[in-house]
Amino acid sequence: MKLNSIKHIFVGLLLSFVVVSCNNDDDMMMDDDMMVGPDFSGTFAQVDHMGRPGINTVLGADGDAKDAHNISIPANQGAAFQMAYQERLEALHDAYAIALGLTAEDVDYEPNILSGILGFDVTAEILTSVLASDVLEVAPDAQTVYFDGSVPVGFTGRKLQDDVIDISLILLFGGRDGARFNGEGGLPQLVTDGVGLTADNITTTFPYIGSPE
Incomplete structure (x- = not known):
C-alpha cells in the first residue's frame, strides 16, 4: 500500500514536470497527449515595412x-x-x-x-x-x-x-x-x-x- 502511494506520487511529479516543461516552450504545445507545433493556419495580412524607417x-x-x-x-x-x-x-x-x-x-x-x-x-x-x-x-x-x-x-x-x-x-x-x-x-x-x-x-x-x- 505504501509502495503504491510512493509510485503514484512519483508518477504525478513526473507528469507535472512534463507539463511545466511544455508550457515554457513557446513553439510547442500538447494536443491529445501529443506534442504539436504552432498553428499558422488562417489569413495573414502585411501591414508595414521597417527596412528604412521614416x-x-x-x-x-x-x-x-x-x-x-x-x-x-x-x-x-x-x-x-x-x-x-x-x-x-x-x-x-x-x-x-x-x-x-x-x-x-x-x-x-x-x-x-x-x-x-x-x-x-x-x-x-x-x-x-x-x-x-x-x-x-x-x-x-x-x-x-x-x-x-x-x-x-x-x-x-x-x-x-x-x-x-x-x-x-x-x-x-x-x-x-x-x-x-x-x-x-x-x-x-x-x-x-x-x-x-x-x-x-x-x-x-x-x-x-x-x-x-
Missing part, C-alpha cells in the same frame, strides 16, 4: 499612399512608388523655396553626399529608385552599415548605433556635403531630427537596448 513617412504623399506602400511587396514597390516619391521629394524642396521667398530652382534637390563617394551624381530619380523599395541589401564581404559616409556602400543593414533618421534626412536634404539644410544662413534645419543616440543604453544581451530614458 522614408515612407516623409515621401508618402498622404495616408492612402503610405498604407498602399506598407501592404505592397518589395518586388513591386520600385515601379509603383518611385515616381511618386521623386515628385514628393522635389515638391518638398519647392515648398521650402516658396517659404523662403526664393524660386524653385534656387532650392531644388541637389545630388547628395553619396555622389562624391560613388563618382556620379545621385539624382532625385536615382535616390528615390533605391528608397522606394523598402529592403536592406546584403553585402557578405562588406561591413553592415546603414550609411556612415566613409565607404562606397550603404543600406547593407542596420546597427543599433546607426542613426537612421538623421542619415535619411541627410541623403534627402543634405546636398553634396550633407549639410545643405543645416539651419544656418536662413535655411531650415532638415538634416537632423535633433534626437541624439545614447550609446550607453546599448547592451550586449537581448534585446540589446536598455530601459527607456
Whole structure:
C-alpha cells in the first residue's frame, strides 16, 4: 500500500514536470497527449515595412499612399512608388523655396553626399529608385552599415548605433556635403531630427537596448 502511494506520487511529479516543461516552450504545445507545433493556419495580412524607417513617412504623399506602400511587396514597390516619391521629394524642396521667398530652382534637390563617394551624381530619380523599395541589401564581404559616409556602400543593414533618421534626412536634404539644410544662413534645419543616440543604453544581451530614458 505504501509502495503504491510512493509510485503514484512519483508518477504525478513526473507528469507535472512534463507539463511545466511544455508550457515554457513557446513553439510547442500538447494536443491529445501529443506534442504539436504552432498553428499558422488562417489569413495573414502585411501591414508595414521597417527596412528604412521614416522614408515612407516623409515621401508618402498622404495616408492612402503610405498604407498602399506598407501592404505592397518589395518586388513591386520600385515601379509603383518611385515616381511618386521623386515628385514628393522635389515638391518638398519647392515648398521650402516658396517659404523662403526664393524660386524653385534656387532650392531644388541637389545630388547628395553619396555622389562624391560613388563618382556620379545621385539624382532625385536615382535616390528615390533605391528608397522606394523598402529592403536592406546584403553585402557578405562588406561591413553592415546603414550609411556612415566613409565607404562606397550603404543600406547593407542596420546597427543599433546607426542613426537612421538623421542619415535619411541627410541623403534627402543634405546636398553634396550633407549639410545643405543645416539651419544656418536662413535655411531650415532638415538634416537632423535633433534626437541624439545614447550609446550607453546599448547592451550586449537581448534585446540589446536598455530601459527607456
